[in-house]
Amino acid sequence: MPNIAKGWYAAGVLAVALSACGGNGNEQSSPSAAAPTAMSTSSPAAPSSSAAPSATASPTPSPSPAPSTSPTAPPSASKTYKMNKNYDIVPIDKSANEAKVVLLTFDDGPKDEKTLKPILDILDKHHAKAIFFVNGYRVKAHPELLKEIDDRGHTVGNHSYDHIQLGKENAASIKAQIGKTQDIVESTIGKRPVFFRPPNASANDDVHKIAADNGLLFMTWSNGSLDWTMSGTKIKDKTKAIIDNVTEQLHAGSNILMHELSWTADALDRLLTTLEGKGYTFVDPSAIRTNS
Numbered sequence: 001m002p003n004i005a006k007g008w009y010a011a012g013v014l015a016v017a018l019s020a021c022g023g024n025g026n027e028q029s030s031p032s033a034a035a036p037t038a039m040s041t042s043s044p045a046a047p048s049s050s051a052a053p054s055a056t057a058s059p060t061p062s063p064s065p066a067p068s069t070s071p072t073a074p075p076s077a078s079k080t081y082k083m084n085k086n087y088d089i090v091p092i093d094k095s096a097n098e099a100k101v102v103l104l105t106f107d108d109g110p111k112d113e114k115t116l117k118p119i120l121d122i123l124d125k126h127h128a129k130a131i132f133f134v135n136g137y138r139v140k141a142h143p144e145l146l147k148e149i150d151d152r153g154h155t156v157g158n159h160s161y162d163h164i165q166l167g168k169e170n171a172a173s174i175k176a177q178i179g180k181t182q183d184i185v186e187s188t189i190g191k192r193p194v195f196f197r198p199p200n201a202s203a204n205d206d207v208h209k210i211a212a213d214n215g216l217l218f219m220t221w222s223n224g225s226l227d228w229t230m231s232g233t234k235i236k237d238k239t240k241a242i243i244d245n246v247t248e249q250l251h252a253g254s255n256i257l258m259h260e261l262s263w264t265a266d267a268l269d270r271l272l273t274t275l276e277g278k279g280y281t282f283v284d285p286s287a288i289r290t291n292s
Contacts, residue, residue, distance in 0.1 A: 079289040087222045088253030089283050101283040102254040102275060104130035105221065107159055107197065109260040110138055110145030118265040120152050126272045128282035130154050132260075133197045136161030136181035143188045150189040155285035157195035158182060158216060167202035174210050182214055194290045195219060217290040221257035223249045227264045239267035243274055250278070 080097045081089050091097035104123070109132055110116055123130055132149050134156055139146050149156060160166060160177040161184075169177070178196065186192045196216035198207055203218070211218045226245045227238075235241050242264065246256060258264050272282075 078287065080287045081283055082289045083217065083219055083255075084253070087219050087255045088251070089255055089288060090253045092289065098281060099252045100280050101252065102223070102250075102256055102280050103283050103285070103288075104128055104256055104258070105133060105157070105197070106130055106258050106260055106264075107133045107199075108138070108163065109134055110142045110149065111260045112142075113145060115260050115262050115265050116145055116148065119260065119268060120148065120154075122265070122268045122272065123154070124152065125269070126276070126282065128272060129284045129286070130282075131157045131195055131285045133157040133159035133195070134181070134185065135159050135163045136177075136184045137163075139181070139184050139188060146185065146188050150191070155195065156185055156189065156191065156193055157197060158185070158193040158211075158214075159197055160199055163199045165200050165202035166198045166207045167204045169206075171206040171210065174206050178210055178214055178216070195285070195288075197221075215290075217288075219255065221255045223251075223254040223256045225256060225258045225264070227259050227261055227267075230263055231261075238263040239270055242267040243271050246271060247274065247278075250275075250280075 080092055081101070082092050084090050089101060089103045091099055091101075106119065132154055134146060134149075146156065158178060158181045161180045162177060164177065166174050166177060182192050192215070194216060196211045196214070196218050197220060198218075201220040208218055223246060225242050227242055230238050230241065242258075246254075258268075275282075
């Protein structure tokens with residue numbers, strides 16, 4: 001297999017090479033600089049509680065009615081970050097929020113408890129939240145693992161149903177791939193994804209439109225761990241290789257692509273410790289604005 005070029009970030013422009021998708025369901029490409037700008041749709045604001053009814057007039061004085069004890073609807077989560085055209089995560093208000101953050105993402109799950117649980121445990125250890133971009137067919141096979149991801153407070157993203165290159169598909173196929181995944185995630189955890197990542201960063205105009213029609217923020221990534229290239233390789237120290245790949249591309253707002261793989265789980269604790277040592281914190285996906 002030919003070597004896959006590493007992504008880089010310079011002067012606000014992302015340029016990384018794409019390669020073919022392998023048969024093991026892992027990413028085999030990086031986002032193209034020529035990919036269209038991410039699209040999104042507005043999401044409805046949380047409803048506000050209704051005011052208590054006025055007291056009815058009375059011919060004789062009476063005490064004022066007691067205030068309503070019905071619960072007030074919680075305010076919408078504060079959105080303090082947004083995604084830029086290079087798929088980096090940046091503060092909306094640079095004076096109020098830290099720019100030296102990274103977004104952690106994991107694709108192609110949920111696969112197996114043996115690989116997922118260590119990843120979740122390490123994320124808990126570092127008080128970090130991530131987006132898990134899942135495939136519908138894997139959710140169907142392991143709904144309990146999707147529930148575990150959600151129960152741990154992470155965000156579930158849409159990664160298509162069958163992990164196919166959507167850029168080569170027609171509109172009807174794309175609609176089914178995205179829609180079926182939206183539905184199975186919602187039926188499993190009661191939430192519809194708001195983030196979408198196409199397998200292999202493969203997209204066309206229909207992919208962008210249908211993702212937006214489903215209320216999804218389209219994103220690829222801006223920092224590739226290249227963990228998906230390490231299956232069957234002769235790399236002796238995969239942990240070092242993953243850390244080197246990430247840190248060589250590291251920049252404020254890095255949107256880091258990883259996968260649910262055993263060697264990624266092995267590397268994750270050291271990787272997050274390394275990032276923390278360089279002064280980076282982990283942005284919570286719930287703080288990312290998904291509408292324009």
